[in-house]
Amino acid sequence: MTLAVRDVEYLRALIARHSGNCLDATHDYLYESRLHRLTRGRGFSSVAQLVAALRSAPGSLLEHSVAEAMTINETSFFREPAAFELLRRTLLPALIARRRQRRNLLFWSAACSSGQEVYSLAMLLRENVPLLTSWTIDILGTDLCAELIARAAAARYSRVEVSRGLPTPLLLRYMVRAGDDAWEVSPALRSLCRFQPRNLCTTPPLPQLCDVIFLRNVMLYFPPATRARVLQTIHRSLAPDGILFLGATEQMPDSPLWKAVRTPGAVWYCPLPAR
Ligand SMILES: C[S@@+](CC[C@H](N)C(=O)[O-])C[C@H]1O[C@@H](n2cnc3c(N)ncnc32)[C@H](O)[C@@H]1O
Structure with a gap:
């Protein structure tokens, strides 16, 4: 009807x-x-x-x-892989060099849906920076939708979900079988990740400054004023030398707070000092 x-x-x-x-x-x-x-x-x-x-x-x-x-929850492992590749090749090695005294890193997937983005980041870190075992790695996933946060924390994915974007070697290394049709993220990888419900439009900046924020494919449906407000909150949640990714089809609105850094595969955003 x-x-x-x-x-x-x-x-x-x-x-x-x-x-x-x-x-x-x-x-x-x-x-x-x-x-x-x-x-x-x-x-x-x-x-x-x-x-x-x-x-x-x-x-x-x-x-x-x-x-x-009514939220649009589409996601997958290593979605828009150019961002992960840029992080792996260039941005992460430089970030690790800058943090070698402090030896901790905070990543925030700010609209993580059912968690694939968070576990993709955890796999990327474990695969490419083995030396990070002696660092404190914190990957926070938040989303408006409490049911999705519960799913993300449960870390259980169907065969169809793992077939979307997760290369077989990573599946075998970081997931364990959970029945005929499902896989679960390994406890070692899960220990790097945590999840919380959070509404980007109404909550203040995070209490700690993040090193990397993924704010991907969520602002599409926000009106311009809401986007600007959310981006201000994100700016205040990111370290001065931190890294922001938006979705591949998303545009940063004109703003004195961000500089776009364009690379052949992907764009990332560097925070500028607030005046
Ligand atoms: C299309 S998914 C994107 C997931 C992931 N970032 C990606 O790119 O694959 C958009 C997510 O944004 C969440 N969302 C929508 N409005 C939100 C808000 N106001 N605060 C936090 N999350 C929100 C939805 O619940 C949904 O899970």
């Missing part, structure tokens, strides 16, 4: 308020499919009934569940 226009508009406004994501008419087909499980799980017979319940209890926890259910 097609949702009434006023129900779609109600959902659009609610989602924008909670997650910063502005869905337009091209996403209208998503409401029924994305909200199906939540609708049934809460005992409603249709999405229209779910919207009626939302209207009758503004500010309820159900609003958060709706906003989370």
Whole structure:
């Protein structure tokens, strides 16, 4: 059944308020499919009934569940591999040299979905910098959606998920079989990674400065003012010589806070001092 226009508009406004994501008419087909499980799980017979319940209890926890259910969660291991390659070849060796006294590194995947980006970073580090076993490595994954954070922390992936982007040698080295159709990230790799729910639009900068931030494929649906605000928070969460990656198709808005460094395969962003 097609949702009434006023129900779609109600959902659009609610989602924008909670997650910063502005869905337009091209996403209208998503409401029924994305909200199906939540609708049934809460005992409603249709999405229209779910919207009626939302209207009758503004500010309820159900609003958060709706906003989370409507996020676009597409991800895979080593997605957009040019960024990982640039990190491996050039940026990471230089960063390690700069941190050799301190001997710790903090990575933040700021919209990590089900965690593949975080475990890809952990594998990249373990593969390419064996000497880091004597360093403190902290890879933080955060996402708006609590259910995705729970999935990421569980570190269990289906055969289809591991077949997307994860080279077989890495699969065999860093994942262990978990039944016929699933694999689990090894405890050694998991010990480098932690996960927390976090809304980029409403939370302050992280308490510690990060060395590398991946903020990829999340700002696509944020309006310009939200993007600018999130990028300010990210700027305050990144070390002055830190490294920011956006998604390959994302553009940094004009800003005095960032300098784009273009390489043949990928672009990264270097923070400039705030005036
Ligand atoms: C398309 S996935 C990107 C995952 C990964 N960074 C990548 O590039 O493969 C976008 C993620 O952003 C999350 N997200 C959307 N709005 C958010 C917000 N306001 N705060 C934090 N995460 C958000 C979604 O839940 C989703 O998991």
